[in-house]
Amino acid sequence: METIRAKAFVILDGTLLPIDRIAADTPYYSGKHKRHGMNVQVLTDPFGRLLWASPALSGSTHDLTAARQHGIIEALADAGLKCWADKAYQGAGGPVRVPFRSRCLKRWKRRHNTTHAKIRCLGERPWPL
Numbered sequence: 001m002e003t004i005r006a007k008a009f010v011i012l013d014g015t016l017l018p019i020d021r022i023a024a025d026t027p028y029y030s031g032k033h034k035r036h037g038m039n040v041q042v043l044t045d046p047f048g049r050l051l052w053a054s055p056a057l058s059g060s061t062h063d064l065t066a067a068r069q070h071g072i073i074e075a076l077a078d079a080g081l082k083c084w085a086d087k088a089y090q091g092a093g094g095p096v097r098v099p100f101r102s103r104c105l106k107r108w109k110r111r112h113n114t115t116h117a118k119i120r121c122l123g124e125r126p127w128p129l
Contacts, residue, residue, distance in 0.1 A: 004043065004051055009082040011044045011120055012072065012089065012096065014063035017056065030059035039066050043083075048122030063088040084120045 038056035
């Protein structure tokens, strides 16, 4: 957290690392990605540099649940840092900023989502862990 506190904001994203498992290992199966894997939460700085990667959880774990289990949201709130994240973190509250969700958005909300995506895009690249 000492390194992260020096940043203006951080980008939070979850990624699924593919693994080889048999069908009996259902906790590792991600229904979204249709494969077995491990869920890893990643914090990056505004330039997309990796600051922290969480321990792996089973692939069926939702990103918001994983962030709460690792205490990421509470740690960011305690440090007073802002965090940009994707729609998977809807309802996280506190310092986590997420885009608006809806099919029919007003123009200002679409512009907000576009700006949000431009800020967050550097943290969305695949990470070689």
